[in-house]
Amino acid sequence: MSKKAxxxxxxxxxxxxxRSRLMETWNSLKTxxxxxxxxxxxxxxxxxxLLSFVLYTREDVVAINGKEMFLRPSAQHWFGTDEKGRDVxxxxxxxxRYSLAVGFGAVGIGLIIGVIIGAISGYFGGAVxxxxxxxxxxxxxxxxxxxxxxxxxxLGPGLINLLVSIGVTSIAGYIRLARASVLATRxxxxxxxxxxxxxxxxxxxxxxxxxxxxxxxxxxxxxxIASCILSAAGLSFLGFGVPVPLPEWGALVSxxxxxxxxxxxxxxxxxxxxxxxxxxxxxxxxxxxxALDPRLKK
Amino acid sequence: MADNxxxxxxxxxxxxxxxxxxxAVDDVSFNIERGKTLGVVGESGCGKSTLGRNIxxxxxxxxxxxxxDGQDITDLSNQQMKRMRHDLQIIFQDxxxxxxxxxxxxxxxxxxxxxxxLMKGSSKQDVEKRVRELMDTVGLAQxxxxxxxxxxxxxxxxxxxxARALSLNPKFIVCDEPVSALDVSIQAQVLNLLKDLxxxxxxxxxxxxxxxxxxxxxSDDILVMYLGMVVEKAPAEVLFKNPIHPYTKALLSAILVxxxxxxxxxxxxxxxVTSPINPPDECRFTRRCDYIxxxxxxxxxxxxxxxxxxxxxxxxxKPEGITLxxxxxx
Ligand SMILES: Nc1ncnc2c1ncn2[C@@H]1O[C@H](COP(=O)(O)OP(=O)(O)OP(=O)(O)O)[C@@H](O)[C@H]1O
Ligand code: SF4
Ligand SMILES: [Mg+2]
Numbered sequence: 001m002s003k004k005a006x007x008x009x010x011x012x013x014x015x016x017x018x019r020s021r022l023m024e025t026w027n028s029l030k031t032x033x034x035x036x037x038x039x040x041x042x043x044x045x046x047x048x049x050l051l052s053f054v055l056y057t058r059e060d061v062v063a064i065n066g067k068e069m070f071l072r073p074s075a076q077h078w079f080g081t082d083e084k085g086r087d088v089x090x091x092x093x094x095x096x097r098y099s100l101a102v103g104f105g106a107v108g109i110g111l112i113i114g115v116i117i118g119a120i121s122g123y124f125g126g127a128v129x130x131x132x133x134x135x136x137x138x139x140x141x142x143x144x145x146x147x148x149x150x151x152x153x154x155l156g157p158g159l160i161n162l163l164v165s166i167g168v169t170s171i172a173g174y175i176r177l178a179r180a181s182v183l184a185t186r187x188x189x190x191x192x193x194x195x196x197x198x199x200x201x202x203x204x205x206x207x208x209x210x211x212x213x214x215x216x217x218x219x220x221x222x223x224x225i226a227s228c229i230l231s232a233a234g235l236s237f238l239g240f241g242v243p244v245p246l247p248e249w250g251a252l253v254s255x256x257x258x259x260x261x262x263x264x265x266x267x268x269x270x271x272x273x274x275x276x277x278x279x280x281x282x283x284x285x286x287x288x289x290x291a292l293d294p295r296l297k298k
Numbered sequence: 299m300a301d302n303x304x305x306x307x308x309x310x311x312x313x314x315x316x317x318x319x320x321x322a323v324d325d326v327s328f329n330i331e332r333g334k335t336l337g338v339v340g341e342s343g344c345g346k347s348t349l350g351r352n353i354x355x356x357x358x359x360x361x362x363x364x365x366x367d368g369q370d371i372t373d374l375s376n377q378q379m380k381r382m383r384h385d386l387q388i389i390f391q392d393x394x395x396x397x398x399x400x401x402x403x404x405x406x407x408x409x410x411x412x413x414x415x416l417m418k419g420s421s422k423q424d425v426e427k428r429v430r431e432l433m434d435t436v437g438l439a440q441x442x443x444x445x446x447x448x449x450x451x452x453x454x455x456x457x458x459x460x461a462r463a464l465s466l467n468p469k470f471i472v473c474d475e476p477v478s479a480l481d482v483s484i485q486a487q488v489l490n491l492l493k494d495l496x497x498x499x500x501x502x503x504x505x506x507x508x509x510x511x512x513x514x515x516x517s518d519d520i521l522v523m524y525l526g527m528v529v530e531k532a533p534a535e536v537l538f539k540n541p542i543h544p545y546t547k548a549l550l551s552a553i554l555v556x557x558x559x560x561x562x563x564x565x566x567x568x569x570x571v572t573s574p575i576n577p578p579d580e581c582r583f584t585r586r587c588d589y590i591x592x593x594x595x596x597x598x599x600x601x602x603x604x605x606x607x608x609x610x611x612x613x614x615x616k617p618e619g620i621t622l623x624x625x626x627x628x
Contacts, residue, residue: 016426016443019402063449105533189396196388197410198380211400295399295448 035287041280049096061086061094062245064207070263080265082256092270095247102163102232102248103277105226109167111221111273119213121175122182123205125145132175140174152206152240162241170224177220181213186288188212215289222285226278233274300581302365302500304330304353304472309362311345311352318575324526325362328517328530328602330470335496335503337517337534339510339549343418344444345526346506348470349390354386355379366470377593384414387468391475393455397447403458404443407432411442411467427535432461437491453484470502477512488516489516510553514538525582528601530610542610544589589614 029035045286065085073080079088121132139147151165185191186209194204233250235241242248256266299305311323322345330336338346352359355371371382390396396557397406407429409419417425430440436457448453456476463471473492477485489512495501507513513534520537522545530543540575541547548567569588580595581587588596593613601611 019444021400103324189390189394190390190398191460192351192356193388193390193396194409196354196383196386197413197466198376198383199413200376208398212398293399294446 017092020173024294025291028211029287032287032290034079035291036208037112038280038284038287042284044102045096045277045280048093049100049107051158052093052096056090061091070259072183073265075096075205078267082266083259086214088252088266088269091250091252092273095249095270096273098159098242098246098248099229099232099250099277101159102166106108106166106170106232107224108223109164110174110224111217114171114263115178115210115217117171118175118178119182119210122179123186123201129179131177131273133258136172136175139169143268144169144231148231148235149238149240152235157240159242162232164236166228166235170228173224174217174220177216178213182209183226185209185213197257204268215293217219218289218292219285221286222281225281226274227272229277300329301332303332304504305365307363307365309349309352309364311348311357311425312314312360315575319573320528321577323352323359324574324577325332326394326523326526326528327362328521328531330502330504333500333613334504335497335505335516337513337520338504338506338523339391339513340523341508344523346508346523347474349523350388350506354383354388354470354472356388359429367477377546380414380612381614384416385471386470386472387463387466388472388474389456389459389463389476392479393452393459393491394447394479396459397455399446400445403438403445403448403450404429406447406458407461407465410462413451414466416466429461430480432465435464435495436461438488452480456480458482458493459603460488460495464495467499468501469603470504473503473505475507476505481487485512489556492501492516501614505538510549520547525552527582527598528579528609529583529611530609531601536605536608540608542604542608542615543612544587546600548588581611583612 029039044254063086065081068081068085069083071077071081071085076126077087077089078091081087082091108185117132142150148165151168152161155161155165163229187266191208194208199207230250231259232241232248233253234247236251237254239250244251252270253274256263256270259266306329307327309323310321313320313322324345326349328336331400339347340346341525346469348357349383351357353364355364355374359372362608363370365371366382366386371379374382401409405427408425413427417428426443431438433443438454438457438461442454443449447458450458456479460476476492477488477517489614492503493516501591503516505513515599517534520532520534521528521544522537525544530537530541530546533542534570537546538550552567581596582601583596585589589612596613599611599613601609602615
């Protein structure tokens, strides 16, 4: 019997069917054009990154070619060439690994650590909560970029350290958000109902409260992917990011800045790539939030 | 000797807040007989829910004792309490926030059973059968077994909450305003359901409400609370026929049908509820009482038995004679 039939008829089949949350989320996501667009774009970006591993070597993107400087976009160089005669398209393709790694990696670090600490803070309260909130206050009192630079300087240069630094810098925001969300969810009576059947606090926190507190975090996360990519760009520009000849997208934008009038393609194309992934992540995040909330399902 | 399933002795629950200590429940004592219903009435914020939650140990009392079936459960550890919890359940007021929006009816009703391994060794089908039985018991159509709570109306949601409470075969249920959030037409259905269940399963209820007409229909005994304290306690018919405490009188006159030319006996509740934060040592009703006299500020009045089973806490009421005289608003 198909699942549709089991739900459609008013007095009809009453077969118990485990409703798969994953399938229902997917079904709901499918019907949201924005989310589908976002998903396709993210998939294309990942595909691009994978392809770049196969197609190009490090040599291809750092080698200087004095004869082909500042060429306009053409059939041969789709996105033109830069001040050292390197193909911009190739550099963008190759650079996707850095930008995506920083975007997703930093957000992952911030999200996981932030949610764990924030949930503890919101759920258990008391002295722990106060301590954690003061820690957040301190963390957010320091300007983000400065904190990042300090961390990179302390950890040393390199992609992983960059990613960790950006992630850590965003933790305070996640903690606050997770805490607020958990606090709101914790007050629901179903939490007390779980207590009344004998569930332990930890179990309640994990099985009842946390799953119902995630929506705002998902939205924030999707927005943050973009801002992490931008942070990485800024840091690269200041010399704290990925080492110079490597084509991290932010570095491409800031590197081309000097030739804005002479060769606008040098900044425009990487800029568009950053913008599109930002937009796609936001759409996907919105769609995911709706799809994950059973109350919003049709 | 009465067969008391619940005995509450000098129960206190205080909350420390930045503004002071909230005396949510202050020195409350009473018994509930097996198979009976104790109605608890009082204005919003008087501590009814807190009382109910402390009795079944959803919160830990600040002081006092709760005795269930002859056993003191006040100081049981969580582990020891776990077995007790099967017997002590609660039905909540808000049918929206009392059900986890991410779980289907099947998951909500089976969760207590699975979590407590009540049907250890039985197959999934057996658990499902049990859930269906429970759905029948509370009058939920079986086709709703796959639904999420938000797909159902308030009355059905409340039935899910009742089925969840029943799934552990409880003996005592705290009904915390189980119908206040429902339409009037559905209120009666749910009340009847609760009454039938009580008869069939021999349940004991503590029925919390601020609606006196509901409590009259439902209760054997009634406890009237004001700012964390019991001000009057009596069998339902006695309380309705012969309310003595000024607060009870005011509550009851509020539900009488108003006469066109004004009801001369009508006593309205003046002023606002005094705060339960750091209350002074005087009758807590003084600021709103129509009968106030000199003795009212002389400490908190004790609960005294003025006739068999009829208890009142008011300085102006003595077993040897009631000296209450209306001094305000005559
Ligand atoms: N966790 C808490 N912390 C601080 N104060 C609390 C807490 N829980 C309850 N209170 C206070 O205790 C008092 C009694 O609250 P309670 O919820 O028991 O009242 P109630 O009689 O059930 O009211 P209602 O009819 O609105 O449900 C209120 O003043 C409330 O503000
Ligand atoms: S003690 Fe005084 S103030 Fe309190 S209820 Fe009695 S008459 Fe009213
Ligand atoms: Mg209440």
